[in-house]
Amino acid sequence: MKKIINDPSTVVVDSLHGMAVAHPDLLRITTEPAVIARADGPVAGKVGVVSGGGSGHEPLHGGFVGLGMLDAAVPGAVFTSPTPDAILSAIQQANGGAGVLLIVKNYTGDVLNFETAAELAEAEGISVRSVVIDDDVAVKDSTYTAGRRGVGGTVLLEKLTGAAAQRGDSLEAVEGLATRVIANVRSMGLALTAPTVPHVGTPSFDLADDEIEVGIGIHGEPGRERLPLEPADALVARLTEPILTDLPFGDGDRVLLFTNSMGGTPLLELYLAHGIAERLFADRGVSIVRRLVGPYITSLEMQGISLTALKLDDEMVQLWDAPVLTAALRWGV
Amino acid sequence: MKKIINDPSTVVVDSLHGMAVAHPDLLRITTEPAVIARADGPVAGKVGVVSGGGSGHEPLHGGFVGLGMLDAAVPGAVFTSPTPDAILSAIQQANGGAGVLLIVKNYTGDVLNFETAAELAEAEGISVRSVVIDDDVAVKDSTYTAGRRGVGGTVLLEKLTGAAAQRGDSLEAVEGLATRVIANVRSMGLALTAPTVPHVGTPSFDLADDEIEVGIGIHGEPGRERLPLEPADALVARLTEPILTDLPFGDGDRVLLFTNSMGGTPLLELYLAHGIAERLFADRGVSIVRRLVGPYITSLEMQGISLTALKLDDEMVQLWDAPVLTAALRWGV
């Protein structure tokens, strides 16, 4: 395992220390428990927006803490959901008196730990609402299974709900928006290489030089299927097809297209893939009116990409364009 | 070779196409010759700032085109300096009548091609000044050699000169600032893995699982020496020491510290390394007053980091904080 770390068991705390000194004006970071909060939070009278999950997906979630997005983020151990006490602390630091929305990615661990934290917060008199995002079309959905994973759509959900909270929407309104976003966003990803979890030391899965994993998540899980490496046009089509047909997206839809690097895929390839994806969406009469291209929800150093498409309404467009000032995403301020 | 591309010989053009559709409001991109220019340029009466070089270092340089930074960037083939005709076209698209500053990284190819382009532009009556940045302390300097490479300092130089041009400084003034920045910036990098150039197909150098290359450049050149992998504290010290002693940086200096990912190193490790670097600088009485942390000057998918330190004066601090609106760097607007 080749990593710039001192000790796998302290990698998250050590990294949080570096993040804290890198963004002194923006963030207030504690390590016991591990919470990344807005330096100027909690904002009185504003709905707080909190998310979290295992570490290793940076900049998600901590890189999205700041004006117009998250009030606090809870980083767990690498690929491990944080514990209720840490989540509770984040809720407290985000609570400006107008209630707190929890954005939970649909993983058993995240769901259970946020559930417990929400109960504890409610017991303290903080009104909490939780939404669970499950936008990964690679996973067949069913009431008998754990359901779909929360992946790229999480980034867009955090931006839009954060903007709604920032402009003063009520907890119910922000929750309503979140539900609408979740209903209209779909994602899928593929991997060229596997990530190596520090405390494991070996790649999460083994791929030959000419193989890829299609339908991967963000925790080094293998994908739904293993296929031979193909030219970019074919690879991107393997992601756009399932996304387009799932919602479905079609003629006249206005869409935000998010082309994401899983961490190790360079911008040169990412822009190339984005260009292909826009063409494939246009072929279906879908008009891309907003874009996001970059490494925003990653899986350590894994090489690969994911595509996320959100069917926009006017309010979502407004909220997307609204000011945001975080370590990883900023505009309008 | 595992890459999301269609054809090594068209990778740059294909990627430029994707970048163009991703940033329609920000950029105007041509491919014959390949130039990335400000959508709203040239800005009449403003000094134009132009840079360029081989592709594969994204977001450098195209990601820095926009308000407050570059007016145009010239992407060559992967790791290959662009040709004079493309550079000339960029100069023309950046010329608002107040002259154009060329920022050239110190590589024989870049120097020679920009030299020729400058002559051609002057012949057209455009006043052009060129500065050559050579901030890599890994290379021993000497008048008999090609000298030091231009690396991380280039990003800071483009931001500061771009801000100076944006506020209306004259060509002489912007050139003077550039010279001051170049005199006060130093960098060094190390690699955990080698990049693979698309048209080569095999890694630029071969490293064992427990080896690293220290003193690498951004073109997959091997470094000055090959060493065993060490804990992060030791790795970062291998970069800070040569930087601190070279300028030298010392007690009371106010410094901008830029911790850069070479492409494949995830943010989790990058923040961890940044935290260590700040501590090591503080140990020498150097106070870090500005920071930049992220993948801003990369070498395709190479895993590794580079550190860049710039000794700041008040004007540089002002120019660093000035508004910038580009694909890769934005604040204040």
Added chain:
Amino acid sequence: MGCRTDGVVAALKAAADTVVAHRDELVELDRVIGDGDHGENLQRGFQTFVVALTRSTPDKPGAAVKLLATTLISTVGGAAGPLYGTACLRAATTLGDADELTPETTVAALRAALGGVVARGKAEVGDKTMVDALTPAVDAAAEALGSGADIAGVLAAAADAAEKGAESTVPLVARKGRASYLGERSANHLDPGARSTSLLLRAFADSAAKHRSAA
């Protein structure tokens, strides 16, 4: 013949030793069909528990199990943290503040633990989870109790059944947890949580057996 607090604490410490000893095995099982953290997470939790025991000494069996519950909930994370945490919490509640454990309360505690896991995780037998190990363990424990077994006997029966139950997860296609994302590809692999459940019960049984022979 019952089991006082010291015996219960000894059993929980034995469980901690087992988790540490099998940390890598559990990580590897989870790497293949999950995200490779099960062994790491449980080790973090049980090691913290052992440290907690040096700070506070539970005076009742229920208190000892409750201390484990709260420690697991606040340190393990992931799916296993809340699941094992809730299991222990429910078990502790059934034990109340009784001074000693009996074969009856042991079975009741195991049943409550299973109830807690199902309440939180909504998994059924056959979903390829720890439930596939814990469910047969509870049934076997009850049966052993019916035929007059003591605590060690009850736990031995539970451990034997849990091991078979864990093995039974190998051919299954996961319907719950991370492995479910693999669909068909999750088959032919042992579920890490089912494996850790059988390891824990075996540690309890062995400790109780030692305790008995010692008594």
Added chain:
Amino acid sequence: MGCRTDGVVAALKAAADTVVAHRDELVELDRVIGDGDHGENLQRGFQTFVVALTRSTPDKPGAAVKLLATTLISTVGGAAGPLYGTACLRAATTLGDADELTPETTVAALRAALGGVVARGKAEVGDKTMVDALTPAVDAAAEALGSGADIAGVLAAAADAAEKGAESTVPLVARKGRASYLGERSANHLDPGARSTSLLLRAFADSAAKHRSAA
């Protein structure tokens, strides 16, 4: 006995074939002590030149060499683009609009080419660059001319000397170009530019020899 435009064009096309044939070798040499693009860059330039020849037909030897010069400058990039481009530009200038090449003008053109490379790159013999191949080539060509050699003879002498010159770069520590960044580690490797220079001169020589026997 001179060489008219068709002969010169034939020689330049032969050079293009050589570059394509040795593209991978030059890439590999450059991968080890540079950035692995020398063969790719030269191939791009010479292939574009061959295409350019289908569009415009130079009427003089100098015009043919000038077309190659401008094509290399505008398509090769890197260090080799400007260096070979300037070399050809200077050579073309010395050839002026003469209708045919002579042994004398051939040597003058080679000397001008070397002058161009040195003027742009400031490299001296021993810096581990194409200059280490081109310098002895020019001297050998002049010597051959002195002893009455024809164009083919002059170029053969240049090619032989260039090959020895290229070989001489192997032990050298680079002082110019990308390889200089490696310091001591640049030793024991053949310089790609010196290699391409010797390949080009060999192609010219062989083409001229064919031309002679044909004449």
